[in-house]
Amino acid sequence: EIYNRLRRKGLEFRGTTDSEIIAALISSDYGRHIEDAVANVMPQLEGAYSTVVMTKHAIVAFRDPYGIRPLSLGRLPDGAYVFASESCAFDIIGAELVREVSPGEMISLSERGLESRQVIKSDRTAMCVFEHIYFSRPDTKLEGKRLQEVRGQMGEILWRESPAEADLVIAVPDSGTPAARGYARASGLPQDDGLIKNRYVARTFIQPGQELRKHGLRMKFNPLPEIISGKRVVVVDDSIVRGNTTRQIVGMLRDAGAKEVHLRISAPPIRYGCNYGVDMSAREEMVAHERTEQEIAEHIGADSLAYLSMEGVYEAVGTPAEVHCDACFTGNYPLGDDPEEADGKFDLEQIAVIPATR
Known part of the structure; x- marks a missing residue:
């Protein structure tokens, strides 16, 4: 809707990112101060955004009223302020975490100093719980807790909910490592590095074509x-989306002589797409779509499969479901999206972008 409105005004777009549309909205409403333009634009936006805008005279950070994606404010030893989507960035530059930018808040840094404005008030927050499970780095702090610790607790709870008769715990590195460590700690089983990761290979799930993904894996x-x-x-991983990667890992472990392969996943089954900024598969491509856990286990070739419950996730996170978005697991979208109709990031990609000729 916003895209089409701006096109009718004569604006041309070079890509299909929502950040380009936000920038166009701000520039078309740029008044005396950038802060006023951002404050006018924020109520027009629906969905997830954690955005930083920089001009010659100011830096402005603002977050959607549900707080779906993280955004934090930090301070350097000399007193200067910095912004980052993850608090671990502050550690690298020697800054301290001051606080998270509040949902619906705008913070500006200029010659006037630091200024805060609560542009939009919301009845509820909906921080993406998958940030705690996978998206954010393990050395990041969210809602006051280091995610390395949270993910380890998920592994401990996973053992409590779904123990396995096994000889060894291994992780799918690197994202499955904290949960695997927690699973081994709670179970008393030894843990070792059964899979070695080559960190110079691109992500397999974004490679086009199944054969290329298989070779990449x-x-x-x-x-x-x-x-x-x-x-x-026991193989511990953070999540399963398509299942292709997991099935091939199970096959590789069997080829390496594994007697039994028991999969334990430190998240619930992913059955719905993300409409708030993450490129997930279409529902029909998801391995958990219209399959039971037993059917998934048979599909990927594992001797057993168990997922962490939604209750177990929130026990580890330490905050209730009411303040989070867990739509990819439950289909309950905080903005009221219809899971059968919403296309998320694909909406813009389905629009023919006509390049500017001038």
Whole structure:
């Protein structure tokens, strides 16, 4: 809607990102101060955004009224302020975390100093709970807790909910490592590096074509027969989306001599797409779509499969479901989206973008 309105006004777009549309909205409403333009634009936006805008005279950070994506304010030793989507960025530059930017808040840094304005008030917040599970780095702090600790607790709870008769716990590195450590700690089972990750290979889930993804996966992970052979292994990962990667990992572990492969996932089944900024598969491509856990286990070739419950997730996170978005697991979208109709990031990509000729 906003895209079409701006096109009718004569604005041309070079890409399909929502940040380009936000920039166009701000520039078309740029008054005396950038802060006023941002304050006028924020109520026009619906969805998730954590945005920083920089001009010659100011830096302005603003966050959607639900607080779906993280955004934090930090301070350097000399007193200067900085913004980052994740608090771990402050550690690198020697800054301290001051606080998270509040949902619906705008903070500006200029010659007038730091100024805060609550532009939009919301009845509820909806921080994406998948940030705690996977999206954010483990050294980031969200809602006052370091995610490395949170993910370890998820692994401990996963053992409590779904123990396995096994000889060894291994992680799918790197995102499954904290939960695997927690699972091993709670179970008393030994943990070892049964899969070695090549960190110079691109993400497999964004590579076009199944054959290229398969080749990329074999380059990305190398199982160690000396550790795995003859053992019943528990494989801990943070999530399963399509299931293609997981199925191939199970196959590689069996080829390396694993006697049994038991999968434990430190998140519930992903059954719905994300409409708030994350490129997930279409629902029909998701391995959990219209499948039971037993059917998923058979599909990927595992001896057993268990997911962490939604209750277990929130126990580890330490805050209730009412202040989070868990739509990718439950289909309950905080903005009231219809899970059968919303296309998320694909809406803009389905519009033919006509390049400017001048």
